[in-house]
Amino acid sequence: MNLSKYLRAVSIVAIGAAVAFFSEVPAQAAPKKGGILNFVVPDEPPSWDGHRETTFALIHPFAPFYSLLIKVNPENPSSPTDFVCDLCTGMPTPADGGKTYTFKIKQGVKFHDGTPLTAHDIVASFNKIIFPPEGTTSARVAYFVMVESVSAPDDHTVVFKLKYPSGAFIPALATPFNFIYSKAKLAGDIRWYEKNVMGSGPFKFAGREAGAYVRGERNKDFHVAGQPYLDGFEAIFSNKQAVQVQAIRGDRAAIQFRGFPPKSTEDLVNALGKDITVQESDWNCVLLFTPNHKKKPFDDVRVRRALTLAVDRWGGSQSLSRIAIVRAVGGVAFPGHPLAAAKAELEQLPGYWPDINKSRAEAKRLLQEAGVPGLKFELSNRAVDQPYTIVGTWLIDQWRQIGVTVEQKMEPTGPFYARLRSADFDVTVDFNCQSVINPLLDIGKFLSEDIGNESYGAYVDRDLDKMFEAMNRTSDEAEQRKLMRQFEKRVLDEQGHSFVTLWWNRIIPHRSYVKGWKISPSHYLNQDLANVWLDK
Numbered sequence: 001m002n003l004s005k006y007l008r009a010v011s012i013v014a015i016g017a018a019v020a021f022f023s024e025v026p027a028q029a030a031p032k033k034g035g036i037l038n039f040v041v042p043d044e045p046p047s048w049d050g051h052r053e054t055t056f057a058l059i060h061p062f063a064p065f066y067s068l069l070i071k072v073n074p075e076n077p078s079s080p081t082d083f084v085c086d087l088c089t090g091m092p093t094p095a096d097g098g099k100t101y102t103f104k105i106k107q108g109v110k111f112h113d114g115t116p117l118t119a120h121d122i123v124a125s126f127n128k129i130i131f132p133p134e135g136t137t138s139a140r141v142a143y144f145v146m147v148e149s150v151s152a153p154d155d156h157t158v159v160f161k162l163k164y165p166s167g168a169f170i171p172a173l174a175t176p177f178n179f180i181y182s183k184a185k186l187a188g189d190i191r192w193y194e195k196n197v198m199g200s201g202p203f204k205f206a207g208r209e210a211g212a213y214v215r216g217e218r219n220k221d222f223h224v225a226g227q228p229y230l231d232g233f234e235a236i237f238s239n240k241q242a243v244q245v246q247a248i249r250g251d252r253a254a255i256q257f258r259g260f261p262p263k264s265t266e267d268l269v270n271a272l273g274k275d276i277t278v279q280e281s282d283w284n285c286v287l288l289f290t291p292n293h294k295k296k297p298f299d300d301v302r303v304r305r306a307l308t309l310a311v312d313r314w315g316g317s318q319s320l321s322r323i324a325i326v327r328a329v330g331g332v333a334f335p336g337h338p339l340a341a342a343k344a345e346l347e348q349l350p351g352y353w354p355d356i357n358k359s360r361a362e363a364k365r366l367l368q369e370a371g372v373p374g375l376k377f378e379l380s381n382r383a384v385d386q387p388y389t390i391v392g393t394w395l396i397d398q399w400r401q402i403g404v405t406v407e408q409k410m411e412p413t414g415p416f417y418a419r420l421r422s423a424d425f426d427v428t429v430d431f432n433c434q435s436v437i438n439p440l441l442d443i444g445k446f447l448s449e450d451i452g453n454e455s456y457g458a459y460v461d462r463d464l465d466k467m468f469e470a471m472n473r474t475s476d477e478a479e480q481r482k483l484m485r486q487f488e489k490r491v492l493d494e495q496g497h498s499f500v501t502l503w504w505n506r507i508i509p510h511r512s513y514v515k516g517w518k519i520s521p522s523h524y525l526n527q528d529l530a531n532v533w534l535d536k
Contacts, residue, residue, distance in 0.1 A: 031516060035534040037233040040244045040256040043384055044211065044237050046414045047194040050179040051129050054139045054433070054454060056258050056523045057413060059176060061214035061235035063527040065112075066179035066199035067223070069103060069122055069158070070170070072436060074531050077520035078281065080437040083174045087122065087200075087223070088158075098165030103158045109223045111182055112204045119152035124183035126150045126160075128190065136190055137421075139454055142444030143172040146472060164473055171438040176524045202228035202530040211237060222530070229516070229533035239412075241385040248276075248511065254534075255510035258523045259283070259325050261386060265509045277512045279519035283504035284334050284442070285433035287326065287391050289379075290498040292425055293459040297375070302366040304496030307427070308351035309363035310402040311395065315356065317502055320394060324387040326502035331488045332446065333439035334521075335503055338477065339484045340439070349492050351499060363402045376405040380425035383410040391501055392429050423458040430456055430498060435524040440472050440480065446491045446498060457497050464490050464497075 045058035050066065070091070073082040085091060088103040095102070109117040130147050132138040146166040151159050162169060179199060185192045197205040200223065203216030217232040236253055238244050245264045247253040249271055260268075268276050291298035291307065298304060313329045321327040331349070333340040346352040353359045367373050381392040389410065396406045406427075411419065419425055432445040432454075447468055448460040464487065471483045491497045508519055513536040520526050 029515075029535075031229045031531070031533040032535060033229050033533070034231050035536070037230050037255075037514070037529065037532060037534065038253045039233065039235055040247050040253045041214075041235045041237050042239050042241070042244060042256065042258055042386075043413050046417045048197060049191070049194045050177040051125075051132075051181075052137045052139060052194065053177070055413065055417075056433075059524045059527050060257050062197065063176060063179075064201055064203040064216050064228075064233065064529045065197050065205055066201040066528070067109070067117075068174070068176065068178055068180065069126075070174050071176065071528075072174055072520065072525050074518070074526050077518050077526040080171065083170060087117070087180060094165070099162040101160045101162075101169070103160075105156045105158060106223055107156055109200055110221055111200045112198055112219065113182075115182065115184070117180065117182075117200050118155040119158045120155065121183045122158050122180055123150050123152045124186050125179065125181045126158075128181070128186060129178060133190055140172070140175060140177065142447055142451060142454075142468075143168075143175065143441050145444075145469065165475070166472055167475065168438055168440045168472055171436040172441055175435050176527065177435075202528055203230075203233065206232065213237065224530060227530045229531070230529060233529060239384060248509070251511065254514045255508065255517075257508065257527060259386070259504075259506045259508055261323055261325050262321070262507065263323060265507050268509045272511075275512050276509050277514075279508045279510075281506045281519045281521050282328065282334075282336065283325075283506040283523070284435070284437050284521045285504040285506075285523070286330070286431065287387060287501045287504075288430040288432060288498050289395060289427055289501065290430040290457045291427045291496070292423055293457050293497075294423060295426055297370060297372045298377075298426065300370050301494075301496050302370040303372060303375070305350055305493070306363040306366040306370070306402065307399065307404075308492065308496065308499040309353075309359045309366070310404070311351050311398045311499070311501070312356045312359075313352060313500075313502060314354070316394060316398075320387075320390065320502060321505065324390040325504050325507065326387050326391065327505040328503035330503050331500060332443050332491060333484060333488070334437050334442065337437065337439055339481055341485065341488060345485065349489065351492070360402050367402065367404070374403060374405070376407075377426040379406050379408045380416070380419055380428040381408055381410050382416045382429065383412050387504065388429055395429075395501070420456045423456065428456065433504075433522070433524070435522045437521055439484065443484075443487060444468065446487075459495075459497055461490070461495060461497065464495070 041060045043057035068086040070083050071086045073084045076082045092101050105119045129138050130144040146162045148161045148163045202222045204219050206215040206217040208214045214235045244256050291304045317329050328335040331341040382388045392408050399406050434442040445454050448465050449455045467483055467487045471480050513534050515535050516531045516533050
């Protein structure tokens with residue numbers, strides 16, 4: 001399927017989902033104002049800085065406090081190409097051969113403290129994201145490798161200059177973590193937003209209790225007329241899936257935006273009938289496992305390849321999809337996308353061979369050859385039920401079958417991220433969860449550690465970095481696909497940098513009185529709650 005056909009197919013799926021979801025709502029139904037939306041968040045974020053973090057635990061409770069320059073269309077969030085202005089007045093036409101984008105900014109927008117938001121705040125925010133000062137972390141530097149500069153010639157104009165034309169630029173701008181911060185706050189302390197909130201979004205920060213909740217109240221001065229519809233929201237933290245399900249069943253919460261496994265969804269449907277609505281989507285999110293290249297014996301590519309050869313992904317897809325939020329077998333690119341590997345291509349890679357017995361025999365041979373036939377190590381993992389614990393436990397059983405003994409170390413999100421960022425692990429469960437489907441940028445996860453800030457394997461691979469840049473510099477789809485296969489083979493086979501387990505499947509059962517929210521292929525998208533309302 002070529003890209004244009006793929007995009008049409010995505011639209012058809014999205015329309016179908018929308019029809020199914022809204023079939024009970026009269027065509028003339030208008031949003032109702034008022035009410036508090038209670039929702040469950042399965043984890044707490046390491047910090048409150050969207051530019052630094054990569055987790056839903058940050059987006060779900062904090063995105064409603066911020067505006068973006070552009071965002072996915074909330075009425076069509078499944079589309080990888082449908083973007084609309086948030087703070088700008090119109091989507092620009094690129095100039096200078098596709099290398100200059102000029103955005104006009106809405107006038108009269110205010111931060112929650114009453115100070116005006118201008119183009120200079122947007123420039124300061126994107127400079128922090130694209131060119132982070134020493135001592136700060138930006139998780140999305142690799143998304144903007146094509147950007148040369150960002151400037152504001154006046155209070156209401158922002159200009160992005162690119163090094164070369166790139167179709168990946170606009171999707172990168174729409175990333176929901178690109179919160180627009182106050183230039184004055186950043187000038188006072190570049191890390192101020194790690195522990196504080198002050199945006200211009202549909203809701204104002206109204207309080208937080210560690211381990212319990214984050215609350216927001218309606219921003220009466222929001223820059224979109226008539227929105228938001230809700231009086232406020234309460235994000236309730238609970239990392240236990242059973243508690244989350246019971247919260248919805250008992251109507252203490254209306255929704256959990258990350259997703260539930262099939263069994264929990266079935267239980268809610270059986271218990272609540274018409275009072276529960278289910279939305280489902282493929283998910284641009286995948287669990288990986290990543291060896292630490294600076295620790296022995298994982299500095300030996302034979303050992304790394306043995307670990308992936310042990311894993312039966314085809315069988316795992318059948319069994320795990322019944323109990324966990326994982327399903328599709330794929331390589332480094334979102335399955336089904338024109339740039340993703342077909343099944344026949346995947347089956348050429350170690351860990352995807354159709355004959356698992358042959359694969360595991362090769363894994364044992366490699367371990368013997370590397371001098372570690374009875375390998376033992378610790379698997380670092382995140383203490384989140386779905387799907388981390390389940391997939392981690394499954395991996396340990398896969399490795400047991402080639403004679404490898406593994407102890408799983410589960411930690412809460414904060415310590416888990418700290419361990420990732422300090423490379424203090426043998427092998428870690430890792431993840432690549434992106435927002436807008438854009439494989440050309442999404443694979444930035446696998447770049448060298450000094451280029452991709454989300455790369456945790458402690459390796460530098462300049463050949464791989466060059467492939468990434470070449471893919472982003474060509475507009476030829478066939479050439480992009482050819483380079484993607486080379487990139488994939490280098491990551492998953494030749495160098496064994498990091499390994500894909502299974503791609504996720506997003507299932508959201510929610511109270512039927514929640515209206516205006518549409519599922520997307522990412523748990524990061526469409527979460528500012530501006531267009532959500534309660535039909536009760």
